Amino acid sequence: MIKSKMSSHLTTAAAQSVLADGRLPEPKAIWDYFLAMVETPRGSGFPDLPREKIIGFGKELGLETERDEAGNVIIRKPATPGYESRPSVCLQAHYDMVTVAAEGLTFDFTKQPLVPRIVESPDKAFGQYALMATDTSLGADNGIGCGIVLAILADKTLKHGPIEGLFTTDEETTMYGATNIKKGFIKSPYLINVDSEEDWRITIGCAGGFEDELTLPLKKDNIEGAAIRIELKGLQGGHSGVEIHKGRANALKLLGQLIHQTTLHCNLEGKFGLQYFVGGDKRNVIPPxxxxxxxxxxxxxxxxxxxxxxxxxxxxxxxKTIEKDMKFIETEGAIDKHVSYDYESTRKFLDVVLIAPHGVMRMSPDVEGLVETSINFCKAVLCDKPECHAARFEFFPRSSDNDYMPVVHEQLKALARTVGANITDMPNIFPGWLPDTANPLLTLSVETYKEIHGKEPEIYAIHAGLECGMFQASHPGLKCISVGPYMVDVHSPKETLFIDTVPGSYKLLTTVLEKIH
Structure with a gap:
């Protein structure tokens, strides 16, 4: 491996400063490409800028570069001389990210570049330093995967068979790229997804999921009284898959509980009305x-x-133990007649918030400690605009049992019937990825990991969405695993990438590429 020269890929002073920092481990090419992704606006639903940047990287390297109709990009690197008979391997990452800003920060994720910074590691067991963004999510999920794959494609010193670098779109919202990938786009019999977040594990399975939406018709009235605004902020939030079992508070549930208990103790049943109630944003983020x-x-x-x-x-x-930064802000308004939802509508809305399912629904009966099924009550919108006369509730269930997801949908339908709401028809499910312990790619990767680190990796199935199941659906027989460096608090402004775990992931991949037969 050759140490990379400083790059001209970066355009912002913040990214250039981080790349020049001696605390970043080699190979610097990883950070060059990763920081290029960091400074490129690439929130889910806005694929053009990152996609064109990746296409440009492929052409710059002189490699075959192709885009399918879904917006996925594949870059094909030929085998090293003497390795032409080796099987082709596809290295895959998604180029979109979850965009979350710190509370109170106005940030245009469609235009503004993120501001990366090196910080002291919050856990010295994983190195002295880490990488974060300034008051926003970092997008290491999955920008660092893109950086690693691009660095491998760029490294001319490596020995390997044919390589495909696959970069998919809108993984964080709809799995659109993986779901709609062109059949035959992947030529390789093996695929390594570089979207895992714990470097001591090799992932061999994941949960599937779907989105459900309830719409509750409501009525408004003019209510005379005092208007009071209440805001709840500062909760941890976090990833609604890998952190759903940690018992973090859901802001929608807590604010609903607060209003219910306060009005109950004040004997205000039938005497109050909500003007609005809003919370939640991304489907895969626990509402903070x-x-x-x-x-x-x-x-x-x-x-x-x-x-x-x-x-x-x-x-x-x-x-107090989990949500140490919980904060409430109250603002007292005028005493007057106010347009509000009438009491019956307000009561219906609060009842839905109170009984809406959220959290772990079932643990796996087969894998100790693994969440099998969960649901994220991810958004509630009771709008105060004159034209609004309905509330909207959004849910994001996950399960590693594809047959159980329709059961969850039926439970949400029962909730809708009970409160008089409408619910979307059973949506398209993105499938889970079933573990395959006989996968030869897994066997080789375990052996390689042990050679590099002197210990066995954990073999693991994750309660989050990875794209491997969808690739297998469109490319039957494809053998997959997932690896990646260590990061925490993804999908939040606290997102932290432990930089010293990145070279190990790179070495694991490059060694597997050299050894695979």
Whole structure:
């Protein structure tokens, strides 16, 4: 492996400064390509800029570069002389990211480049330093996978058979690229997904999932009283798959509980109305913030505010171990007639929030410690615009049992029937990826990992969505594994990549490429 020269790929001072920092481990080509992805706006649903950048990298390297109709890009690198008879291997990563800004920060993810920075490692067991963005998610999920694959494609010192570098689109939202990939686009019999987040593990299976949406018709009225705005912020949030079992609070559930308990203790049943209630954003993020507006009788305002403070403190005590940064903000408005949802509609809305399923539904009966089925209550929208007369609730269930996902949909249909809501028809499920312990690619990768690290890797199935199941559906017989460097708090402004784990992932991949027969 040759140490890379400084690159002209980077255009922002922040990215250039990080690349020049001596604390970044070799090979620097990984960081060159990764930082080029970091400074490129590439939130899910906005594929043009990152896709064209990757196509440009392929052409710059003089390699065969192709795009399919779904927006996936594949770059093919021929075998090293003498390795032409080796089987082809596809290295795959997705180029979109989950865009999340710190609370209170206005950030245009369609135009502004992220600002990377090297920080002290929060866990010295994984090295002295780590990489984060400044007040936004970093997009190491899965930009670092893109960086590793591009660096392998660029490295002319490696020995290997034919390589395909596959870069897919909109993994974080709809799995659009993997679901709609052109049949035969992947020529290789083996695929290594570089989207795992724990470097001591080799992933051999994952959960599937789908989206469900409930729409609840409601009525508005003019309610006389005091308008009060309440905001809940500062919860951890995080990935709704790999962190769903950690018991983190859902802002929608907590804010609904707060309003219910406060009005209950103030004997306000039938005497208040919600003006709005909004929380959640991305389907794969546990909601960290929510806000609402409520109208209560003017005569009850003082009592309501006192009880509200009391209930807020009770919630802080209940969640003090997990949600240390929980914060409530109240704003008292005018006493007047306010357009609000009438009490019956308000009651229906709050009841849905209170009983909406969220969290782990079932643990795997076969794999100890693995979540089999979960659901993320990811968004609630009760809008205060004049034209709005319905509430919307969004859910994102996951399961490693494809046959159980229709059961979850039926449970949500039962909820909809109970409250008089409409629900979307059974949507397309993106399938889970069934483990294959007899996979020869897995056997070789385990042996290689042990040679490099002196210990066995953990073999693991993850409760999150990886694209391997969809690739296998369109390319029957494809053998897959997933690996990657260590990162934590993805899909949040706390996202952290442990930089010293990246070279190990690179070495694992390049050694497997050299040894595979």
């Amino acid at each position: 913030n929510a806000r609402c507006g409520i109208v209560v009788p003017a005569a009850s305002k003082a009592e309501f505010m006192t009880e509200l403070k009391k209930q807020e403190e009770l919630l802080k005590q209940e969640w």
